[in-house]
Amino acid sequence: MDRKLIFEKVDHTLLLQTATWEEIKQICDDAITYGVASVCIPPSYVKRVKEYVKDKIAVCTVIGFPNGYNTTDVKVYETKDALSNGADEIDMVINIGLLKNGEYDKILDEIKQIKVACKDKILKVIIETCLLTEEEKIKMCKIVTESGADYIKTSTGFSKSGATFEDVELFSKYVSKEVKIKAAGGIASFEDAEKFIELGASRLGTSRIIKLAKNQEGSGY
Template identity: 75%
Template sequence: MDRKTILSKVDHTLLLQPSTWEEIQIICDDAVTYGTASVCIPPCYVKQAKEYLGDKMAVCTVIGFPNGNHTTACKEFETKDALDNGADEIDMVINIGALRAKEYDYVLNEMKSLKAICGDKILKVIIETCLLTEEEKIKMCELVTASGADYIKTSTGFSTSGATFADIELFAKHVGPNVKIKAAGGISSFDDAEKFMGLGADRLGTSRLVKIMKAEK
């Protein structure tokens, strides 16, 4: 698989707390230059980024990030605000404690609510695989499928570890045909990116692949 194809599946990401607008601007420029799928940035920069990019690049942002234990009402407000500011894609974090307590209706209804707000905009659901058992991961594949969300996503990149090949294989076996897969966190080479895609990932959350391209250039 050529690098251009891989980059076209990348959500070029900068979510670190100290990030400045000048740094966000740079990743926006790089995303356009290298033809990524989107830029994934903090909510506070969505409006500026959308005004800066126009239709040249999709803007993705995060909701309930990174812990996921905001109230549903808070996540709903965040989502509406992000969309009003021009976000094209939403990556939400589930309430992990609710999942672990087997409060499946809560988790499902929250995803359904955010998808209803998103409408035809893409909703990706971050389940933070490093904190879950295999049984819980499989259950989330079922719930994301039932919710109508567009993607299941491995990780925030802010917990104990990121995407693994085993998790993508597991997702591919258990999600419905309406759900795509995003691997995120720790993807550091084009070889790994290609393997993730070969196992079933349709999107990759990373900043390192563009950094590799820039370093080589």
């Protein structure tokens, strides 16, 4: 697969608590250079990043991150705040406790409220697959489909593990054709990236692919 096609599906990500402005600027520069889908950065940097990149690259940020157990009102406010600061895409974390409780209507309602707040902006729903049973993953595929969200996303990258090929295969089987798939967390090679895309992922949340490309270019690869 042409690497350009892989780059076009990457959300170039830096969400570490220690991320500095210089590091955020660097991933923005790299994102523009390599033509990725977006930069995914902490909410506190959204306004500054939008002013820095203008319309050269889409700006993505996270809501209810990484644990997802904020109240719905807080998540909706976070979303509106991020959008007012210039965010183009929102990646929200579900309330996993509600899922474990079987309170599916509350999860659906929360996603719908955040989708309304997003208006025409892209909403991705992070379900943190490493903490779920297969039955719960299938249930979330159905809830995300019903919610009107644009993407279902595997992971935050801050829990026990990230994306797996099996989870993306499962998503492809159970979400509707209208819902796209984002694999995130632990994608460390071009081979893995290509495999996730072949299995149905339209986006890849990763910080490593661009770093790998830069290192290979630097070594004369």
